[in-house]
Amino acid sequence: MLNLSRYELESNVRTYSRDYPEIFSRAQHAFVYDTQGRHYIDFFCGAGALNYGHNSPHLKRALLEYIERDGIVHSLDLYTEARQEFLKRFREMILVPRHLDYRVQFTGPTGTNAIEAALKLARKVTGRRQVVAFTNAFHGVSLGALAATALHHNRNAAGVQLDQIIRLPFDGFFDTGREIDYVRSMLTTPGSGIDTPAAILLETVQGEGGLNAASAEFIEGLFAVAREIGALVIIDEIQTGCGRTGPFFSFEHFGVVPDLVCLSKSISGFGLPMALLLIKPEYDQWKPGEHNGTFRGNNFAFVTAAAALDFWEDSSFLDLLRANVTQMRKRLDQIFDRFAFANVVRKGRGLFAGFEIGERTLATEIRIEAFRQGLMFETCGSAGSVLKFLPPLNIDTNLLDHGLDLVEQAMASVLAEPALVAVGTN
Protein backbone atom coordinates (compact mmCIF):
# COMPACT_ATOMS: atom_id res chain seq x y z
CA MET A 1 0.00 0.00 0.00
CA LEU A 2 1.23 3.50 -0.83
CA ASN A 3 2.46 5.07 2.39
CA LEU A 4 1.95 8.83 2.22
CA SER A 5 3.69 11.02 4.75
CA ARG A 6 1.14 13.09 6.61
CA TYR A 7 1.08 16.21 4.41
CA GLU A 8 2.56 14.92 1.16
CA LEU A 9 -0.61 15.42 -0.83
CA GLU A 10 -1.69 18.69 0.70
CA SER A 11 -0.98 22.15 -0.59
CA ASN A 12 1.42 24.39 1.23
CA VAL A 13 -1.53 26.66 1.99
CA ARG A 14 -2.65 24.68 5.06
CA THR A 15 -2.37 26.67 8.30
CA TYR A 16 -3.89 25.33 11.52
CA SER A 17 -2.32 21.91 11.08
CA ARG A 18 1.04 23.66 11.41
CA ASP A 19 0.04 25.12 14.77
CA TYR A 20 -1.52 21.88 16.05
CA PRO A 21 0.41 19.09 14.31
CA GLU A 22 -1.38 16.14 15.98
CA ILE A 23 -3.91 13.95 14.18
CA PHE A 24 -7.31 14.50 15.77
CA SER A 25 -9.87 11.77 15.88
CA ARG A 26 -12.91 12.78 17.92
CA ALA A 27 -14.37 15.54 20.03
CA GLN A 28 -17.03 15.98 22.66
CA HIS A 29 -18.24 19.37 23.86
CA ALA A 30 -15.14 21.23 25.14
CA PHE A 31 -12.65 18.38 24.56
CA VAL A 32 -10.77 17.32 21.44
CA TYR A 33 -8.93 13.97 21.35
CA ASP A 34 -5.93 12.99 19.22
CA THR A 35 -4.86 9.59 17.95
CA GLN A 36 -2.17 9.35 20.64
CA GLY A 37 -4.88 9.31 23.30
CA ARG A 38 -4.24 12.85 24.48
CA HIS A 39 -7.06 15.30 25.05
CA TYR A 40 -7.20 19.07 24.90
CA ILE A 41 -9.57 21.68 26.26
CA ASP A 42 -10.81 23.56 23.21
CA PHE A 43 -10.55 27.37 23.42
CA PHE A 44 -10.28 27.44 19.62
CA CYS A 45 -13.70 26.03 18.71
CA GLY A 46 -13.18 25.91 14.96
CA ALA A 47 -12.30 29.62 14.93
CA GLY A 48 -15.77 30.41 16.21
CA ALA A 49 -17.74 27.78 14.28
CA LEU A 50 -18.48 25.68 17.38
CA ASN A 51 -20.02 28.07 19.90
CA TYR A 52 -22.08 25.25 21.45
CA GLY A 53 -19.08 22.88 21.60
CA HIS A 54 -18.44 19.72 19.60
CA ASN A 55 -21.17 17.18 18.82
CA SER A 56 -23.86 18.72 21.02
CA PRO A 57 -26.15 15.76 21.85
CA HIS A 58 -29.28 17.85 21.16
CA LEU A 59 -28.10 18.84 17.67
CA LYS A 60 -26.68 15.39 16.94
CA ARG A 61 -30.00 13.76 17.77
CA ALA A 62 -31.90 16.13 15.44
CA LEU A 63 -29.43 15.43 12.64
CA LEU A 64 -29.41 11.65 13.11
CA GLU A 65 -33.22 11.55 13.10
CA TYR A 66 -33.28 13.59 9.90
CA ILE A 67 -30.75 11.29 8.18
CA GLU A 68 -32.58 8.22 9.45
CA ARG A 69 -35.83 9.32 7.80
CA ASP A 70 -34.10 10.15 4.49
CA GLY A 71 -34.66 13.87 4.85
CA ILE A 72 -33.53 15.70 1.73
CA VAL A 73 -29.84 16.64 1.89
CA HIS A 74 -29.20 18.94 -1.05
CA SER A 75 -31.84 21.19 -2.53
CA LEU A 76 -30.33 24.41 -3.97
CA ASP A 77 -32.98 26.90 -2.86
CA LEU A 78 -36.03 24.67 -3.26
CA TYR A 79 -38.42 24.86 -0.33
CA THR A 80 -37.78 22.03 2.08
CA GLU A 81 -39.24 21.24 5.46
CA ALA A 82 -35.84 21.78 7.08
CA ARG A 83 -35.41 25.19 5.46
CA GLN A 84 -38.88 26.30 6.47
CA GLU A 85 -38.45 25.05 10.01
CA PHE A 86 -35.20 26.99 10.39
CA LEU A 87 -36.76 30.19 9.01
CA LYS A 88 -39.82 29.85 11.24
CA ARG A 89 -37.73 29.33 14.36
CA PHE A 90 -35.21 32.03 13.45
CA ARG A 91 -38.06 34.51 13.20
CA GLU A 92 -39.81 33.36 16.38
CA MET A 93 -36.77 32.90 18.59
CA ILE A 94 -34.28 35.49 17.35
CA LEU A 95 -35.89 38.23 15.26
CA VAL A 96 -39.28 38.79 16.93
CA PRO A 97 -38.02 38.95 20.55
CA ARG A 98 -35.44 41.55 19.43
CA HIS A 99 -37.98 43.53 17.37
CA LEU A 100 -35.88 42.99 14.25
CA ASP A 101 -37.43 43.01 10.81
CA TYR A 102 -35.12 41.32 8.31
CA ARG A 103 -35.43 39.13 5.26
CA VAL A 104 -33.06 36.16 5.15
CA GLN A 105 -30.83 35.41 2.15
CA PHE A 106 -29.03 32.08 2.19
CA THR A 107 -25.75 32.67 0.40
CA GLY A 108 -23.10 30.13 -0.52
CA PRO A 109 -22.13 28.45 2.76
CA THR A 110 -19.03 30.46 3.70
CA GLY A 111 -18.66 33.71 5.56
CA THR A 112 -16.85 35.32 2.67
CA ASN A 113 -19.81 34.61 0.39
CA ALA A 114 -22.21 36.37 2.76
CA ILE A 115 -19.86 39.38 2.68
CA GLU A 116 -19.79 39.31 -1.14
CA ALA A 117 -23.59 39.35 -1.17
CA ALA A 118 -23.73 42.26 1.30
CA LEU A 119 -21.22 44.33 -0.68
CA LYS A 120 -23.02 43.71 -3.97
CA LEU A 121 -26.41 44.52 -2.51
CA ALA A 122 -25.25 47.74 -0.82
CA ARG A 123 -23.70 48.92 -4.11
CA LYS A 124 -26.81 47.95 -6.07
CA VAL A 125 -29.22 49.68 -3.65
CA THR A 126 -27.28 52.95 -3.42
CA GLY A 127 -25.80 53.06 -6.93
CA ARG A 128 -22.46 53.91 -5.29
CA ARG A 129 -19.18 52.03 -5.68
CA GLN A 130 -17.01 52.67 -2.63
CA VAL A 131 -17.43 50.88 0.70
CA VAL A 132 -15.76 51.92 3.94
CA ALA A 133 -13.81 49.17 5.69
CA PHE A 134 -11.45 49.50 8.61
CA THR A 135 -7.84 49.01 9.58
CA ASN A 136 -7.22 45.45 10.85
CA ALA A 137 -10.54 44.21 9.43
CA PHE A 138 -10.96 40.61 8.30
CA HIS A 139 -13.95 39.79 6.11
CA GLY A 140 -12.79 36.76 4.12
CA VAL A 141 -10.57 35.97 1.15
CA SER A 142 -12.75 35.95 -1.99
CA LEU A 143 -11.88 39.06 -3.99
CA GLY A 144 -14.67 41.43 -2.92
CA ALA A 145 -14.33 40.52 0.75
CA LEU A 146 -10.54 40.47 0.45
CA ALA A 147 -10.58 44.08 -0.75
CA ALA A 148 -12.30 44.93 2.55
CA THR A 149 -9.85 42.79 4.54
CA ALA A 150 -6.90 44.79 5.83
CA LEU A 151 -4.41 42.05 6.67
CA HIS A 152 -1.54 42.16 4.19
CA HIS A 153 -0.73 38.49 4.48
CA ASN A 154 -4.10 37.71 2.86
CA ARG A 155 -4.21 40.71 0.52
CA ASN A 156 -0.82 39.90 -0.98
CA ALA A 157 -2.21 36.70 -2.46
CA ALA A 158 -4.92 38.47 -4.50
CA GLY A 159 -2.94 38.77 -7.72
CA VAL A 160 -5.23 41.58 -8.91
CA GLN A 161 -5.92 45.07 -7.73
CA LEU A 162 -8.17 45.21 -4.66
CA ASP A 163 -10.20 48.35 -4.95
CA GLN A 164 -13.51 50.16 -4.36
CA ILE A 165 -12.74 50.24 -0.65
CA ILE A 166 -12.03 53.30 1.50
CA ARG A 167 -9.82 52.34 4.45
CA LEU A 168 -10.49 54.28 7.64
CA PRO A 169 -9.08 53.83 11.17
CA PHE A 170 -10.92 51.49 13.55
CA ASP A 171 -11.48 52.46 17.17
CA GLY A 172 -8.12 52.43 18.99
CA PHE A 173 -5.98 52.39 15.84
CA PHE A 174 -4.22 55.64 16.71
CA ASP A 175 -2.58 56.03 20.10
CA THR A 176 -4.25 59.42 20.38
CA GLY A 177 -7.80 57.97 20.12
CA ARG A 178 -10.71 59.98 18.64
CA GLU A 179 -10.80 57.86 15.48
CA ILE A 180 -14.52 58.49 15.24
CA ASP A 181 -13.88 62.23 14.81
CA TYR A 182 -11.47 61.48 11.99
CA VAL A 183 -13.93 59.08 10.34
CA ARG A 184 -16.76 61.61 10.62
CA SER A 185 -14.64 64.40 9.12
CA MET A 186 -13.45 62.26 6.24
CA LEU A 187 -16.96 61.14 5.37
CA THR A 188 -18.80 64.42 5.81
CA THR A 189 -16.41 67.24 4.93
CA PRO A 190 -16.46 68.46 1.33
CA GLY A 191 -12.87 68.39 0.16
CA SER A 192 -11.88 65.23 2.09
CA GLY A 193 -11.37 63.62 -1.31
CA ILE A 194 -13.52 60.64 -0.39
CA ASP A 195 -16.48 59.65 -2.55
CA THR A 196 -19.67 59.09 -0.58
CA PRO A 197 -19.71 55.35 0.13
CA ALA A 198 -22.45 52.78 -0.45
CA ALA A 199 -21.87 51.26 2.96
CA ILE A 200 -19.78 51.09 6.09
CA LEU A 201 -18.70 47.51 6.81
CA LEU A 202 -17.39 46.49 10.21
CA GLU A 203 -16.96 43.88 12.93
CA THR A 204 -17.89 45.22 16.38
CA VAL A 205 -14.95 43.19 17.72
CA GLN A 206 -12.27 42.56 15.12
CA GLY A 207 -11.48 38.87 15.43
CA GLU A 208 -8.59 37.99 13.15
CA GLY A 209 -7.38 41.60 13.43
CA GLY A 210 -6.54 41.20 17.14
CA LEU A 211 -9.75 41.22 19.27
CA ASN A 212 -10.14 44.99 18.94
CA ALA A 213 -13.47 45.86 20.58
CA ALA A 214 -15.16 49.02 19.36
CA SER A 215 -16.59 51.34 22.01
CA ALA A 216 -20.24 52.38 22.12
CA GLU A 217 -19.18 55.89 21.16
CA PHE A 218 -17.47 54.59 18.01
CA ILE A 219 -20.38 52.38 16.94
CA GLU A 220 -23.04 55.01 17.64
CA GLY A 221 -20.92 57.61 15.85
CA LEU A 222 -20.62 55.40 12.78
CA PHE A 223 -24.36 54.79 12.62
CA ALA A 224 -25.00 58.53 12.89
CA VAL A 225 -22.52 59.31 10.08
CA ALA A 226 -23.99 56.56 7.90
CA ARG A 227 -27.50 58.00 8.32
CA GLU A 228 -26.20 61.46 7.53
CA ILE A 229 -24.56 60.44 4.25
CA GLY A 230 -27.14 57.83 3.20
CA ALA A 231 -24.77 54.85 3.47
CA LEU A 232 -25.88 51.40 4.65
CA VAL A 233 -24.30 49.85 7.74
CA ILE A 234 -23.21 46.24 7.30
CA ILE A 235 -22.25 44.40 10.47
CA ASP A 236 -20.08 41.35 9.95
CA GLU A 237 -21.32 39.02 12.73
CA ILE A 238 -19.57 36.00 11.25
CA GLN A 239 -17.30 35.54 14.25
CA THR A 240 -18.99 37.79 16.85
CA GLY A 241 -22.49 36.39 16.26
CA CYS A 242 -24.43 33.51 17.85
CA GLY A 243 -23.59 34.64 21.39
CA ARG A 244 -19.82 34.91 21.16
CA THR A 245 -19.76 38.33 22.86
CA GLY A 246 -22.78 37.57 25.13
CA PRO A 247 -26.03 38.48 23.31
CA PHE A 248 -26.99 36.61 20.12
CA PHE A 249 -25.85 39.55 17.94
CA SER A 250 -22.90 41.63 19.09
CA PHE A 251 -24.67 44.81 17.91
CA GLU A 252 -27.22 44.30 20.71
CA HIS A 253 -24.63 45.77 23.10
CA PHE A 254 -25.22 49.14 21.43
CA GLY A 255 -28.97 49.30 20.74
CA VAL A 256 -28.36 49.88 17.01
CA VAL A 257 -30.02 48.13 14.06
CA PRO A 258 -27.76 47.50 11.06
CA ASP A 259 -29.14 47.53 7.52
CA LEU A 260 -27.40 44.28 6.56
CA VAL A 261 -25.98 41.56 8.84
CA CYS A 262 -23.68 38.71 7.79
CA LEU A 263 -23.84 35.47 9.79
CA SER A 264 -21.99 32.18 9.31
CA LYS A 265 -19.59 30.05 11.41
CA SER A 266 -21.77 29.05 14.42
CA ILE A 267 -25.17 29.60 12.82
CA SER A 268 -25.49 25.86 12.06
CA GLY A 269 -24.34 25.17 15.63
CA PHE A 270 -22.66 21.92 14.61
CA GLY A 271 -19.79 23.06 12.40
CA LEU A 272 -21.76 22.42 9.21
CA PRO A 273 -21.24 25.00 6.44
CA MET A 274 -23.97 27.65 6.33
CA ALA A 275 -24.10 31.40 5.83
CA LEU A 276 -26.78 34.00 5.57
CA LEU A 277 -27.36 37.66 5.01
CA LEU A 278 -30.06 39.55 6.91
CA ILE A 279 -31.54 42.35 4.85
CA LYS A 280 -33.87 45.16 5.93
CA PRO A 281 -36.95 44.57 3.72
CA GLU A 282 -36.63 47.89 1.87
CA TYR A 283 -33.13 46.93 0.73
CA ASP A 284 -34.07 43.48 -0.58
CA GLN A 285 -33.72 44.63 -4.17
CA TRP A 286 -32.21 41.50 -5.67
CA LYS A 287 -33.56 40.09 -8.91
CA PRO A 288 -34.13 36.32 -8.63
CA GLY A 289 -30.84 34.44 -8.90
CA GLU A 290 -28.61 37.53 -9.13
CA HIS A 291 -26.45 36.18 -6.32
CA ASN A 292 -26.74 32.40 -6.34
CA GLY A 293 -24.74 29.26 -5.58
CA THR A 294 -25.18 25.48 -5.62
CA PHE A 295 -24.82 25.03 -1.88
CA ARG A 296 -27.40 27.50 -0.56
CA GLY A 297 -29.54 24.61 0.58
CA ASN A 298 -27.50 22.58 3.04
CA ASN A 299 -30.41 20.90 4.81
CA PHE A 300 -28.22 19.16 7.40
CA ALA A 301 -27.13 22.64 8.46
CA PHE A 302 -30.74 23.89 8.54
CA VAL A 303 -31.67 20.99 10.85
CA THR A 304 -28.88 21.61 13.35
CA ALA A 305 -29.28 25.40 13.06
CA ALA A 306 -32.97 25.13 13.96
CA ALA A 307 -32.15 22.86 16.92
CA ALA A 308 -29.36 25.23 18.07
CA LEU A 309 -31.89 28.04 18.43
CA ASP A 310 -33.47 26.06 21.29
CA PHE A 311 -30.50 27.12 23.41
CA TRP A 312 -31.65 30.72 23.16
CA GLU A 313 -34.90 29.84 24.94
CA ASP A 314 -33.23 27.61 27.54
CA SER A 315 -32.67 29.44 30.82
CA SER A 316 -29.97 27.00 31.97
CA PHE A 317 -27.96 27.73 28.80
CA LEU A 318 -28.46 31.48 29.18
CA ASP A 319 -27.50 31.38 32.88
CA LEU A 320 -24.37 29.39 32.11
CA LEU A 321 -23.41 31.77 29.31
CA ARG A 322 -23.82 34.77 31.64
CA ALA A 323 -21.81 33.04 34.40
CA ASN A 324 -19.03 32.22 31.92
CA VAL A 325 -18.87 35.79 30.62
CA THR A 326 -18.50 37.02 34.21
CA GLN A 327 -15.90 34.38 35.08
CA MET A 328 -13.89 35.06 31.93
CA ARG A 329 -13.78 38.77 32.72
CA LYS A 330 -12.80 38.15 36.35
CA ARG A 331 -10.03 35.68 35.55
CA LEU A 332 -8.61 37.73 32.68
CA ASP A 333 -8.48 40.75 34.99
CA GLN A 334 -6.56 38.68 37.57
CA ILE A 335 -4.15 37.32 34.97
CA PHE A 336 -3.73 40.83 33.57
CA ASP A 337 -2.79 42.12 37.04
CA ARG A 338 -0.21 39.39 37.45
CA PHE A 339 1.44 40.11 34.08
CA ALA A 340 1.08 43.89 34.04
CA PHE A 341 4.90 44.10 34.29
CA ALA A 342 5.11 42.57 30.79
CA ASN A 343 2.78 45.22 29.32
CA VAL A 344 0.14 42.71 28.30
CA VAL A 345 -3.15 44.28 27.23
CA ARG A 346 -6.68 42.92 27.85
CA LYS A 347 -8.62 42.47 24.60
CA GLY A 348 -12.06 41.53 23.32
CA ARG A 349 -15.57 41.23 24.74
CA GLY A 350 -17.59 38.40 26.30
CA LEU A 351 -16.23 34.94 25.44
CA PHE A 352 -14.27 36.48 22.57
CA ALA A 353 -11.35 37.65 24.64
CA GLY A 354 -7.63 37.39 25.23
CA PHE A 355 -4.35 39.26 25.63
CA GLU A 356 -2.04 41.31 23.45
CA ILE A 357 1.42 40.04 24.34
CA GLY A 358 3.41 42.49 22.24
CA GLU A 359 5.59 40.03 20.33
CA ARG A 360 4.67 37.26 17.93
CA THR A 361 7.41 34.95 19.21
CA LEU A 362 6.23 35.24 22.82
CA ALA A 363 2.58 34.74 21.86
CA THR A 364 3.55 31.67 19.81
CA GLU A 365 5.60 30.23 22.66
CA ILE A 366 2.68 30.68 25.04
CA ARG A 367 0.32 28.98 22.58
CA ILE A 368 2.73 26.05 22.14
CA GLU A 369 3.30 25.69 25.88
CA ALA A 370 -0.46 25.73 26.56
CA PHE A 371 -1.01 23.10 23.86
CA ARG A 372 1.65 20.93 25.52
CA GLN A 373 -0.31 21.26 28.76
CA GLY A 374 -3.59 20.29 27.07
CA LEU A 375 -5.23 23.55 25.94
CA MET A 376 -5.89 24.70 22.37
CA PHE A 377 -6.24 28.34 21.36
CA GLU A 378 -5.06 30.40 18.42
CA THR A 379 -3.12 33.61 18.10
CA CYS A 380 -4.34 36.49 15.96
CA GLY A 381 -3.71 40.13 15.07
CA SER A 382 -1.74 41.67 12.21
CA ALA A 383 1.46 40.90 14.16
CA GLY A 384 0.28 37.49 15.39
CA SER A 385 0.82 38.69 18.97
CA VAL A 386 -2.69 38.31 20.46
CA LEU A 387 -3.79 35.23 22.42
CA LYS A 388 -7.40 34.52 21.47
CA PHE A 389 -9.69 32.48 23.73
CA LEU A 390 -12.97 31.15 22.30
CA PRO A 391 -14.29 28.46 24.66
CA PRO A 392 -17.71 26.90 24.01
CA LEU A 393 -20.32 29.35 25.34
CA ASN A 394 -21.78 26.59 27.50
CA ILE A 395 -18.51 25.15 28.82
CA ASP A 396 -18.68 24.06 32.45
CA THR A 397 -17.48 27.08 34.45
CA ASN A 398 -14.93 24.98 36.40
CA LEU A 399 -13.49 23.74 33.13
CA LEU A 400 -13.31 27.32 31.84
CA ASP A 401 -11.40 28.15 35.00
CA HIS A 402 -9.08 25.20 34.52
CA GLY A 403 -8.37 26.26 30.94
CA LEU A 404 -7.56 29.76 32.17
CA ASP A 405 -5.23 28.23 34.80
CA LEU A 406 -3.35 26.61 31.91
CA VAL A 407 -3.21 29.97 30.13
CA GLU A 408 -1.79 31.57 33.26
CA GLN A 409 0.80 28.80 33.72
CA ALA A 410 1.89 29.04 30.08
CA MET A 411 2.23 32.82 30.36
CA ALA A 412 4.22 32.42 33.58
CA SER A 413 6.64 30.02 31.95
CA VAL A 414 7.22 32.30 28.94
CA LEU A 415 6.99 35.81 30.41
CA ALA A 416 9.72 35.75 33.06
CA GLU A 417 8.43 37.50 36.15
CA PRO A 418 10.76 40.13 37.64
CA ALA A 419 12.87 38.73 40.47
CA LEU A 420 11.76 39.88 43.89
CA VAL A 421 14.13 42.56 45.12
CA ALA A 422 15.66 41.44 48.42
CA VAL A 423 15.20 44.08 51.11
CA GLY A 424 18.20 44.33 53.41
CA THR A 425 17.77 44.23 57.20
CA ASN A 426 20.39 46.88 57.98
Ligand SMILES: Cc1ncc(COP(=O)(O)O)c(C=O)c1O
Ligand atom coordinates in the same frame (compact mmCIF):
# COMPACT_ATOMS: atom_id res chain seq x y z
C1 LIG B 1 -15.29 38.42 10.85
C2 LIG B 1 -15.13 37.42 9.73
N1 LIG B 1 -15.69 37.68 8.54
C3 LIG B 1 -15.59 36.82 7.52
C4 LIG B 1 -14.89 35.64 7.64
C5 LIG B 1 -14.79 34.69 6.48
O1 LIG B 1 -15.50 33.53 6.73
P1 LIG B 1 -15.15 32.19 5.93
O2 LIG B 1 -13.80 31.76 6.38
O3 LIG B 1 -16.22 31.21 6.30
O4 LIG B 1 -15.19 32.55 4.48
C6 LIG B 1 -14.28 35.34 8.86
C7 LIG B 1 -13.49 34.10 9.03
O5 LIG B 1 -12.72 33.94 9.95
C8 LIG B 1 -14.40 36.26 9.93
O6 LIG B 1 -13.83 36.02 11.11
